[in-house]
Amino acid sequence: MFIDTHAHLNLDPFYEDVQPYIDRAFEAGVTKIIVPSTDLITSERAISLADRFDHVYAAVGIHPNDSTDASTDHLDILEEMLKHPKVCAIGEIGLDYFRDYAPANVQQSIFRGQVELARDLGYPMIVHNRAADNDTFRIMDESGCFNAQFHCYGSDEMFARKVLSKGALISFTGVVTFAKKVKELVAMLPLNKLMIETDCPWMAPIPHRGKQNEPAYVVEVARAYSEIFQSSVEDIAKITTNTAKRFFNI
Ligand SMILES: [Zn+2]
Numbered sequence: 003m004f005i006d007t008h009a010h011l012n013l014d015p016f017y018e019d020v021q022p023y024i025d026r027a028f029e030a031g032v033t034k035i036i037v038p039s040t041d042l043i044t045s046e047r048a049i050s051l052a053d054r055f056d057h058v059y060a061a062v063g064i065h066p067n068d069s070t071d072a073s074t075d076h077l078d079i080l081e082e083m084l085k086h087p088k089v090c091a092i093g094e095i096g097l098d099y100f101r102d103y104a105p106a107n108v109q110q111s112i113f114r115g116q117v118e119l120a121r122d123l124g125y126p127m128i129v130h131n132r133a134a135d136n137d138t139f140r141i142m143d144e145s146g147c148f149n150a151q152f153h154c155y156g157s158d159e160m161f162a163r164k165v166l167s168k169g170a171l172i173s174f175t176g177v178v179t180f181a182k183k184v185k186e187l188v189a190m191l192p193l194n195k196l197m198i199e200t201d202c203p204w205m206a207p208i209p210h211r212g213k214q215n216e217p218a219y220v221v222e223v224a225r226a227y228s229e230i231f232q233s234s235v236e237d238i239a240k241i242t243t244n245t246a247k248r249f250f251n252i
């Protein structure tokens with residue numbers, strides 16, 4: 003019914019005891035979960051979760067905040083990982099000038115390499131972009147690849163139009179349940195270009211704010227969309243699930 007397109011089940015506090023989270027998600031109607039990665043270790047963990055659970059899929063990649071630690075052979079290793087049948091995307095990758103954990107030039111070169119890998123091998127990308135609209139767009143444009151989900155979208159409407167016109171998709175987290183500006187932005191976007199995600203353990207939605215987020219709560223994101231688009235939660239589930247299935251090829 004629902005797909006949580008972004009759940010960090012490969013991180014603590016989930017990874018050591020993941021079963022209850024998987025069970026609760028399933029009970030809430032979350033029939034598929036995409037686990038994104040931030041480095042090679044979490045990529046391995048995402049794959050092992052995908053091996054263990056039928057409805058869990060892995061994305062592998064180096065997060066911009068981890069780009070200074072990327073090994074020189076990371077692209078070769080990622081390419082090997084992509085051969086696994088349940089690795090469905092490269093991510094999360096991108097640029098984060100807000101946190102600024104790694105110098106911009108390092109972030110850019112790690113991002114570019116992975117965008118080119120995604121392009122060459124035909125995999126979708128999960129893009130993390132914070133305060134880096136221009137460079138994110140430029141690198142993707144120069145690489146000729148916009149087969150991407152702009153996850154935890156935090157830029158403005160104009161940038162949304164720009165990436166949508168290139169064929170990218172956008173997803174929102176639980177922030178859409180409480181941030182007025184985000185609600186207003188969602189209302190201006192085409193529903194058939196949107197997916198839902200938790201980005202757990204962060205970004206818990208109302209009525210779970212302040213608590214640890216988990217995949218079951220992605221239903222609240224769908225509920226927020228349903229209010230914004232004046233549509234039933236079932237219809238939102240159907241539309242966003244179809245979009246995610248097509249995008250991740252699952
Ligand atoms: Zn992110």
Ligand SMILES: [Zn+2]
Pocket residue numbers: 008010038094201
């Ligand atoms: Zn994330």
